[in-house]
Amino acid sequence: MSLISVRKTPRYDPALLRQAVEEHFAALEVEKDLAPGMKVLLKPNLLAARKPEQAVTTHPLLIQAVIDWLRDRGIRDITLADSPGGPYTEGRLRSVYAASGMDTLAGVKLNLDPEAAPVEQPRGKNCRRFDVIGPVRQADYIINLPKVKTHGMTVVSLGVKNLFGVVPGLGKPALHYRHPGWEDFAGMLLDLADLIAPAVTLVDGVLAMEGDGPSGGTPRELGYTFAGRDLFALDRFLAGAVMGLDPEGIPMIRQAGERGWGTEAPVLTGDALEEIPPFARPKTQDTNFTGYLPGFLRGPVQAAMTRIFRHRPKILREKCIGCGRCAESCPQGIITVTGGKAKIAPRGCISCYCCQEMCPVQAVK
Ligand code: SF4
Ligand code: SF4
Known part of the structure; x- marks a missing residue:
């Protein structure tokens, strides 16, 4: 129980x-x-x-x-x-x-x-x-x-x-x-x-x-x-x-x-x-369109949808203060900070959102 x-x-x-x-x-x-x-x-x-x-x-x-x-x-x-x-x-x-x-x-x-x-x-x-x-x-x-x-x-x-x-x-x-x-x-x-x-x-x-x-x-x-x-x-x-x-x-x-x-x-x-x-x-x-499906299908279909329509993070340059927290937390090592602004390389992101999680000023969308 x-x-x-x-x-x-x-x-x-x-x-x-x-x-x-x-x-x-x-x-x-x-x-x-x-x-x-x-x-x-x-x-x-x-x-x-x-x-x-x-x-x-x-x-x-x-x-x-x-x-x-x-x-x-x-x-x-x-x-x-x-x-x-x-x-x-x-x-x-x-x-x-x-x-x-x-x-x-x-x-x-x-x-x-x-x-x-x-x-x-x-x-x-x-x-x-x-x-x-x-x-x-x-x-x-x-x-x-x-x-x-x-x-x-x-x-x-x-x-x-x-x-x-x-x-x-x-x-x-x-x-x-x-x-x-x-x-x-x-x-x-x-x-x-x-x-x-x-x-x-x-x-x-x-x-x-x-x-x-x-x-x-x-x-x-x-x-x-x-x-x-x-x-x-x-x-x-x-x-x-x-x-x-x-x-x-x-x-x-x-x-x-x-x-x-x-x-x-x-x-x-x-x-x-x-x-x-x-x-x-x-x-x-927000890619969950599975509400109309029977319960046993929702999980697998949702998993497939989120794989296909996965969001990627974006740096809001006007907010970024160049602290580097995102770069030190990125498991793929694809974030660099140059000229006081973070930049994410175009390939390699696994959509873990550690960068968004660690940004102190919400400069990662
Ligand atoms: S989502 Fe994860 S892998 Fe992608 S840039 Fe951010 S920390 Fe790196
Ligand atoms: S954690 Fe946020 S403020 Fe710091 S470098 Fe990354 S995007 Fe910029």
């Missing part, structure tokens, strides 16, 4: 967030898992150095509520870790912590050690070896803390996609390079999620993002938090029932179903979900 806890959480108010965390974790019986001396790892979404109100990163007040809940149960060894986009260095981590408000958190260690090592994934179908950052390898217990967002390449960024951040820095473009097809990449993400296997996922859906996520979309007030232990069932529920998207048109969710993961109808507990208007899809995903 996949139990999903739904709580109305209309704003980032410490008392409301604390109550939501209490109720989510009571419903999922998280306390039973904990033991004195455990190393607990919090894995938020820290994609880039953005302020909490930009809806790119998991909100620090929700994370603080989780830390306080753990400390009240005697857990003292709590570490927060993620590898943002770009190089995995102490300097980059410090700047992301400062911008996203993580440096205001109390009672947690913010990881500053850019150490990582390979881990085998014997069950991997698309990928059997991942570089994984140190605190994730060393943790006894992992709490996954994603945000509800759309995503140019993977359609949604929820629990599964959030775990891509356990791969250090430029190891991420390397995985894009090794898995250039959207379907292959989705399978790789599932292998990684199966390897990391967080004990519980608590989702920040207070302020979500729609449109051209995960960094250049539009913040959208959603007013809920969600939690579950079955990561794949939770993603399927959030994409379909909350964001109003077709889960079968999202490769990583459809493929999870093909592996037999997350397909069981979930049991909901907590607050009723009100009618939510569908989320705006990323422009890169």
